[in-house]
Amino acid sequence: MTPPYCAVCGKDFRGEYFHTGNGGELIRFADYLPLLEGSVGMPAGAAWFCRSHVDAARSLCALIQKDALDSLRQLFGQFSPPIPGPMRDPELWVIVAGANLGAVARLVRSASGWTPAQAHERIKAGPFLLISGWPSELARWEALLREAGATTEIRYP
Incomplete structure (x- = not known):
């Protein structure tokens, strides 16, 4: 599974999610397909969202992921992609x-x-x-x- 970076703004909430289970949520859209047993990776039709964008993403979960992300980017604008790095401590x-x-x-x-x-x-x-x-x-x-x-x-x- 990909680490918890918001699909809208790229916010890295790995630290908070790791330590507390908070900071954002994995949203499953209409085209969600779970991984086969024993598989690794990110399931199709699912994406991570930070607490600032999770409610808006949740309201679009009846759409396929691509359409939902397009709508969210129109609503919130285009952000720079995240820059991966080590997870920082609280x-x-x-x-x-x-x-x-x-x-x-x-x-x-x-x-x-x-x-x-x-x-x-x-x-x-x-x-x-x-x-x-x-x-x-x-x-x-x-x-x-x-x-x-x-x-x-x-x-x-």
């Missing part, structure tokens, strides 16, 4: 440090290894990427930061 972003800057700065330094000046500079600058890694690792830091009053977000690049 990222933990600090959106707002909150009122307890000292506690958040200590956690930021512990997670990142930055100096106090580097941590304070990033906190003052606004939303910043703190670390990337496996979701279980990020969840631990996210919980600690939220407990300290920070607003955080796990992003899947």
Whole structure:
């Protein structure tokens, strides 16, 4: 099966799909033909769509794939094809440090290894990427930061 790249915009949502099963969906169109048992590849009449385009694609699933993709490209425009590369790890972003800057700065330094000046500079600058890694690792830091009053977000690049 081909990796989860959106058939409309080319968005790579492999990381999120791998880690959480989210980020998009495989849509089967009227001309869908499942693979024979033991076969590998992408089934005919099926395509991946990111969360931004999956509802529109789902509404066209009664069409054959080519007609549905033509309609979606007319609706959303033509995008550049995806550039394959290695799957990137999820990222933990600090959106707002909150009122307890000292506690958040200590956690930021512990997670990142930055100096106090580097941590304070990033906190003052606004939303910043703190670390990337496996979701279980990020969840631990996210919980600690939220407990300290920070607003955080796990992003899947």
